[in-house]
Amino acid sequence: MFGPAPLARTWGVKLNMQVPAPVEYERATSLTEVFDLLERYGPESRVIAGGHSLLPMMKIRLARPEVLIDINDLTELDYIRIDGGELRIGAMVRHATLMSSPLAGEYYPIFAEAEAVIADPIVRNRGTVGGSLCQADPAEDLSAVFAALKATVVISGKSSSRTVPISEFHTGPYTTVVGPEEILTEVRVHLRANAGSAYEKVERRLGDWAIAAVGAMVRIEGGLIVEAGIGLAAVRAEHYSAPEAEQILVGSAPSDELVERAASLAGEHCNPSADQRGPVDYKRHLVKELTTRALKRSISRALPEGA
Template sequence: MIPAAFDYAAPSTVDEAVRELVDAGEDAKVLGGGQSLLPVLRMRLATPTKLIDLGRIPELRGIREDGGALVIGAMTTHYDLQRDPLIDAHATLLGKATATVADPQVRHRGTFGGSLAHADPAGDLLAPVLAMDAELVVSGMDGRRTIPAAEFFVDLFTTALRPGEILVEVRVPKHTGWHAHYEKFNRVAQAWSMVAVAAAVHTEGGTITEARVGLTNMASVPVRARAVESALVGQPATAESVRAAAEHAAEGTDPAADSNADVEYRQHLAKVLTGRALTAALGS
């Protein structure tokens, strides 16, 4: 199908983009990499009056250090994030999750911020961002504000972004020296996750001192497997500890039933994949 007619703007600064969005009103859409929005436009599931393209704003791209955090521009592509040495050194979990996103073509065009703002519960980058206690910086007419990841994802395809606000960057605390893995289950290659697990652990002397576990597609928003994290801390980094902790993975979740899996199957997958993710992380 052919999209409905719309006006188009390509601002060169964040302030310009915010003004364009506010002036266009509630029927405007923001274009990042377009990997989620363009199919929706073609099927006319969305008919915006105006499209604000963020692709010409240089400050929205790139990765830099800022003290104990990495700052990732919202328009940084999955491909650039996956290849960046700062990610490899300080945010291994994020890099491993990014490598599983769709296919190379999508990773070259899709953007980090676009995936987060889209807030698809099956998206592969939401749970890692949540697990790493990231903060999302948004800009609006009243300036910038910072939203913890735990508060950013509100519901199915819904975020804490207010009308007229744009996601500009994500601040990810450094997890230098942590072991991490992202374990994903889908029926065919490049498909959305039926369930996935983002796991990161820190060990000292063979003992797990800290643990972060995020779950993909186990609720309308990404969720932390807090019971798993609690069960791991203070335990030896062994297969037995992992198996015992993974049994708690489904606690506090609310997965949906659909044509791919019912609730019980997704809860089973969460336990199995948590065990696999932790085992792979500790093995690394």
């Protein structure tokens, strides 16, 4: 189960003493230039955003691109706005920006709750939404958040763009459907009335990756849950989601018993592995407990005050 980043995390101290292999460097100032550079340098080139995942992988030679294409000047991808009934988040939005965005927070408090427990201020000031999703680390918090929110991502290439549901974006640990001459440009989240969301994470110490983390979203109409999303990080849930738990919630009135049944399903259907963060049973227990907490808070946020 260990992919490059868990290994990097395990051996972090030694890795910090290493240096990446020599690499060419290009700095793009527009999307057009990014696509031209990707075309010119081919599959041995990689875009670099915050660099907080790519550079550690390069240090231990798990990633060895010949050319880095720096996209930090792409201010055209640094926005959070409402458009077409959706919250639209550009790929170059930094973790810190999303954490403190009043617009994102107004609709979805899950963003601020998740971002507050991602790494530390240094990583959050630099790491990006696009980099997080494209890194596709199984413990990536934002992947669980966007799975819970049933987001759509926009992938762009030189001559066309396509939208992909988040449930089809990740093809496995560290892999996505983004092609060699494409980049992720935007994430879209449908704006929902009467919805609530929340994020829960247990980590060994402040700023660490999750032992387990759960994001939840519910929409309630006429006293019934009409839409539910549950995203899981660090427990090898397929596509970071818990469809069995989501299904049992939809169509029922919210209750403690219903939440407990959904939380049990989430714990049973994920696939955690034993590692330095704990044994399998402990991680399943965490998923159940964190799902319960995240769902309860989401439900209370979705219900009108006093209900």
